[in-house]
Amino acid sequence: xxxxTVTGVTTIKTQRDHGLSTAVLKLYHVCQPGLAWLxxxxxxxxxxxxxxxxxxxxxxxxxxxxxGSGISAFDFHMRLHRATPVGRLIGPVTAxxxxxxxxxxxxxxxxxPLVLLYLLGGLATWAMWAVWLVSGDSRDLAKTFGDNAPxxxxxxxxxxxxxxxxxxxxxxxxxPAAVTLLPGQAAxxxxxxxxxxxxxxxxxxxxxxxxxxxxxxxxxxxxARLGHIENVTRSKPNSWSITSSTDDGGEAEVAxxxxxxxxxxPIDWPGPSAxxxxxxxxxxxxxxxxxxxxxxxxxxxxxxxxxxxxxxxKTMGAAWNQIGEGVTRESxxxxxxxxxxxxxxxxxxxxALHRFETTEEGCLHLFGGxxxxxxxxxxxxxxxxxxxxxxxxxxxYMDIWLEEAAVALRFLNPSRTKRDxxxxxxxxxxxxxxxxxxxxxxxxxxxxxxxxxxxxxxVARSSMGAVCLGVDSKDDAKFGLTDxxxxxxxxxxVWKSKFPGMALWDADTIPEDxxxxxxxxxxxxxxxxxxxxxxxxxxxxxxxxxxxxxxxxAWTPPVSPSSAYPLPAQGGQPGTDNxxxxxFGRFSARKRQEESYFAVVDxxxxxxxxxxxxxxxxDLEEIARKVDRSRTWVYSLMPRLQLDGxxxxxxxxxHKRWALTIAPEAQSDPEETL
Numbered sequence: 001x002x003x004x005t006v007t008g009v010t011t012i013k014t015q016r017d018h019g020l021s022t023a024v025l026k027l028y029h030v031c032q033p034g035l036a037w038l039x040x041x042x043x044x045x046x047x048x049x050x051x052x053x054x055x056x057x058x059x060x061x062x063x064x065x066x067x068g069s070g071i072s073a074f075d076f077h078m079r080l081h082r083a084t085p086v087g088r089l090i091g092p093v094t095a096x097x098x099x100x101x102x103x104x105x106x107x108x109x110x111x112x113p114l115v116l117l118y119l120l121g122g123l124a125t126w127a128m129w130a131v132w133l134v135s136g137d138s139r140d141l142a143k144t145f146g147d148n149a150p151x152x153x154x155x156x157x158x159x160x161x162x163x164x165x166x167x168x169x170x171x172x173x174x175x176p177a178a179v180t181l182l183p184g185q186a187a188x189x190x191x192x193x194x195x196x197x198x199x200x201x202x203x204x205x206x207x208x209x210x211x212x213x214x215x216x217x218x219x220x221x222x223x224a225r226l227g228h229i230e231n232v233t234r235s236k237p238n239s240w241s242i243t244s245s246t247d248d249g250g251e252a253e254v255a256x257x258x259x260x261x262x263x264x265x266p267i268d269w270p271g272p273s274a275x276x277x278x279x280x281x282x283x284x285x286x287x288x289x290x291x292x293x294x295x296x297x298x299x300x301x302x303x304x305x306x307x308x309x310x311x312x313x314k315t316m317g318a319a320w321n322q323i324g325e326g327v328t329r330e331s332x333x334x335x336x337x338x339x340x341x342x343x344x345x346x347x348x349x350x351x352a353l354h355r356f357e358t359t360e361e362g363c364l365h366l367f368g369g370x371x372x373x374x375x376x377x378x379x380x381x382x383x384x385x386x387x388x389x390x391x392x393x394x395x396x397y398m399d400i401w402l403e404e405a406a407v408a409l410r411f412l413n414p415s416r417t418k419r420d421x422x423x424x425x426x427x428x429x430x431x432x433x434x435x436x437x438x439x440x441x442x443x444x445x446x447x448x449x450x451x452x453x454x455x456x457x458x459v460a461r462s463s464m465g466a467v468c469l470g471v472d473s474k475d476d477a478k479f480g481l482t483d484x485x486x487x488x489x490x491x492x493x494v495w496k497s498k499f500p501g502m503a504l505w506d507a508d509t510i511p512e513d514x515x516x517x518x519x520x521x522x523x524x525x526x527x528x529x530x531x532x533x534x535x536x537x538x539x540x541x542x543x544x545x546x547x548x549x550x551x552x553x554a555w556t557p558p559v560s561p562s563s564a565y566p567l568p569a570q571g572g573q574p575g576t577d578n579x580x581x582x583x584f585g586r587f588s589a590r591k592r593q594e595e596s597y598f599a600v601v602d603x604x605x606x607x608x609x610x611x612x613x614x615x616x617x618x619d620l621e622e623i624a625r626k627v628d629r630s631r632t633w634v635y636s637l638m639p640r641l642q643l644d645g646x647x648x649x650x651x652x653x654x655h656k657r658w659a660l661t662i663a664p665e666a667q668s669d670p671e672e673t674l
Contacts, residue, residue: 068099
């Protein structure tokens with residue numbers, strides 16, 4: 001590191017003085033173990049032959065043993081941040097061995113073996129310490145960072161290492177120690193023959209960074225230098241992330257993870273995380289780079305824009321995983337528009353989707369229906385005094401996917417000055433995105449490149465969270481990332497399409513310290529076969545739309561002379577060829593829910609009369625099928641049955657069971673509760 005004067009100019013004198021001071025410091029470090037050895041020798045002689053201590057030899061030995069053990073434990077605690085076992089153990093082991101030798105000397109006195117052990121062991125330890133101290137500075141991350149901070153463009157910054165997260169051994173299976181795998185992650189070639197396992201989670205290094213004070217720099221400004229910091233510390237690219245500290249404006253929080261955890265191999269889809277739960281339970285979509293599960297809260301309702309070049313798994317990673325989790329949840333409804341690739345990717349999901357449109361006519365009809373549904377749902381929520389969508393509001397949660405958004409948005413009228421009846425304008429869609437959040441409409445808008453349309457670009461960046469997968473260039477990343485991610489040095493362009501499913505998130509429900517840590521979506525192997533089989537088990541018929549939304553979507557608007565809504569090709573309703581609608585509108589959704597509920601209550605009353613004491617929730621699936629309900633509905637019904645005093649949980653393992661508390665003679669009249 002160059003030595004500079006206060007003016008920042010390197011001179012021969014300052015360089016020589018700096019080299020001299022560095023050499024003196026190294027010499028002190030090398031001599032330090034020898035000085036400690038000498039002090040230990042004098043202390044041992046005093047404790048052995050001192051006239052005051054002579055009668056208290058055993059007590060002296062115990063005190064020395066306690067003191068040495070305490071020093072060893074403290075030294076080990078202070079070295080937990082070291083990267084290697086040698087770095088963590090050399091100090092504590094040396095102190096403990098010296099303590100034991102001193103105790104033996106106090107108790108046994110001078111003997112030839114002990115003196116030989118003391119002299120040879122002391123010299124050998126001194127030599128090891130000297131080698132370690134001379135070459136070991138580069139192994140200390142805090143020391144390396146401090147020495148090279150000026151070269152990285154953050155002069156005056158320093159690191160204070162925190163105790164690292166202890167690896168947790170997963171219980172499912174074991175894997176070869178040389179490779180760290182995540183649940184469902186296949187072993188890379190050529191080790192494919194070895195059994196997949198779940199070993200220790202990779203090490204995560206955490207530290208506090210003291211930010212530069214002169215000139216003063218913020219955490220975001222230091223984050224922009226992360227590439228240079230990874231260079232001078234010889235870290236892997238994309239391994240560092242930095243966020244502002246919530247306690248001290250002069251500090252930042254640093255997390256250093258291993259990118260190989262995600263880039264080594266895809267992580268297979270493990271199945272839904274919480275079937276039967278409502279939308280308040282987080283979705284599990286993949287894994288973070290620190291090998292913890294990626295859980296994202298879908299509430300409060302928010303929008304997301306997805307940006308990534310072709311081949312980055314925007315659909316097979318992001319969309320398939322989110323819809324795969326959603327179809328197992330109560331009140332979830334999925335809507336997809338893909339006019340760019342048609343049924344190629346979403347055709348396999350068709351049974352689980354409430355609407356799927358691939359044509360211009362169908363997309364325009366769905367755009368208009370969603371626009372009407374937003375207004376109708378807002379009015380409905382206002383009557384029950386809801387200011388935003390919550391699971392208790394009895395409306396469906398609308399998860400809307402606008403695939404190949406640049407294609408679909410071209411169908412809308414771009415005019416900002418004309419307003420014709422029955423015409424769907426870009427401005428109308430912007431209103432739906434801006435105001436649809438409180439109505440329970442969550443938009444997922446997918447782009448491959450930065451859009452040229454200024455209006456669409458503005459609404460996408462201002463009203464949506466960011467999910468950026470691999471991109472071609474920094475210019476594309478400017479559209480896919482948020483300003484905070486860009487300032488903190490996020491670099492998704494290094495992935496391109498080499499690692500499908502890798503992404504950076506910055507949404508309303510993502511913690512601030514995670515917005516620059518990469519994650520990877522689960523992989524669905526077997527092309528579309530696996531997801532087609534899965535979606536056939538979770539059909540849209542099991543999650544019928546509420547009547548407010550269904551009626552708004554089913555209404556056919558008049559066709560305007562402006563041809564904004566083209567006439568149906570064969571006289572049918574636009575979009576019906578791709579619509580997967582459950583049966584709705586026969587009677588109110590609330591009445592149907594109550595009738596289904598009391599059918600279960602009547603069954604429980606019958607069980608109680610037959611002397612049945614307890615049951616599992618799965619025992620109700622037969623009754624659920626009779627009332628045209630899904631197994632998801634059965635599990636979501638149990639809290640209400642408990643609240644009404646009909647059942648109580650009585651056993652958790654191996655399978656949860658419920659005790660019947662309903663009276664056999666209890667009567668239930670659906671009409672009285674409506």
